[in-house]
Amino acid sequence: MPARLDHTIVRSRDRFAAARFLTELIGAPEPKPFGPFASVPLEGGVTLDYLDDDAPRIVSQHLAFLVGEDEFDEILGRIQERALPYWADPYHREPQRINHRYGGRGVYIDDPDGHSIEFITHTYVTG
Ligand SMILES: [Fe+2]
The missing domain is CATH 3.30.720.120 (Signal recognition particle alu RNA binding heterodimer, srp9/1)
Structure with missing residues (x-):
């Protein structure tokens, strides 16, 4: 590498x-x-x-985090405790749902600056 x-x-x-x-x-x-x-x-x-950054607009970045199954449960619990909106997809078409892609689970949220944060339990990279 x-x-x-x-x-x-x-x-x-x-x-x-x-x-x-x-x-x-x-x-x-x-x-x-x-x-x-x-x-x-x-x-x-x-x-x-x-x-x-005090620019008129902050350009949204996408940050994806690979986490374990237990950590995913904890993170999703904290998202739900805080009543944050979340989605199963990056286009915000499936609100308050998670996905089950690539043999794992995934969820998207927006951070306070509009960056798209994703938590996944399985990487997209399958070899
Ligand atoms: Fe992603």
């Missing part, structure tokens, strides 16, 4: 609010201040660096 993703920047209106939205859902520690970023280290060594 020639390269592994190390970090990427996620633009947000409020970097700590956006980073906390994610860490609270996945049950991760508080985001860490790192320069102008609110950093969220993830399994596998990749870090999401949330950065404040």
